[in-house]
Amino acid sequence: MTTPNPANLSIGPASIVTCHIDITLSDGSAAESTRVHNKPARITMGDSSVSPAFEAQLLGKVAGDKLNFTLAPEDAYGQPNPDNIYYLDRSKFSSDSPAEVGMIIGFTMPDGSELPGLIREVAGQSVTVDFNHPLAGQTLTFQLEILEVQ
Known part of the structure; x- marks a missing residue:
């Protein structure tokens, strides 16, 4: 064989x-x-x-x-899923990872994994984070x- x-x-x-x-x-x-x-x-x-x-x-x-x-x-x-767009309070961001439009920030999920989110908009104290794949x-x-x- x-x-x-x-x-x-x-x-x-x-x-x-x-x-x-x-x-x-x-x-x-x-x-x-x-x-x-x-x-x-x-x-x-x-x-x-x-x-x-x-x-x-x-x-x-x-x-x-x-x-x-x-x-x-x-x-x-x-296709982008609107359910993957979140609005977070600006206070959730630190000086090490400020909320700036265009930045991709890793967010720790409840299971310990990390999910990247794209900062789409910063308006006052509201930060729009898009967790859809880029x-x-x-x-x-x-x-x-x-x-x-x-």
């Missing part, structure tokens, strides 16, 4: 995929890239960490493949280079 050659292993429903991902907005500007710090992404197929539409693009691909595809907001990071609502183009398939 021969052992399968990992270089020829194609991506299936339970594969672990290591890849570089470059994401661009519909205007062509760069949104995100794993190449910036040379830290490839690791995707476990079927664990819901990426959308079914994203996974569908990977199925059958092998290490060395390069692909380019565009996803609508619903198939990428979804790329929610965007049509995105993904360029992937598959480095390894397990």
Whole structure:
């Protein structure tokens, strides 16, 4: 019996995929890239960490493949959810992390995890914090280079 050659292993429903991902907005500007710090992404197929539409693009691909595809907001990071926008009192912010429009601040959740929030508006003592993913609502183009398939 021969052992399968990992270089020829194609991506299936339970594969672990290591890849570089470059994401661009519909205007062509760069949104995100794993190449910036040379830290490839690791995707476990079927664990819901990426959308079914994203996974569908990977199925059958092998290490060395390069692909380019565009996803609508619903198939990428979804549409912004108004329930993810909160209004907090300015006193909740410290001098170490002041409430300034455009800043992304990590908020500690009850379970101890941290959730990033984008400061959208500061009006008097009210601070508007958006916990939607920054790329929610965007049509995105993904360029992937598959480095390894397990």
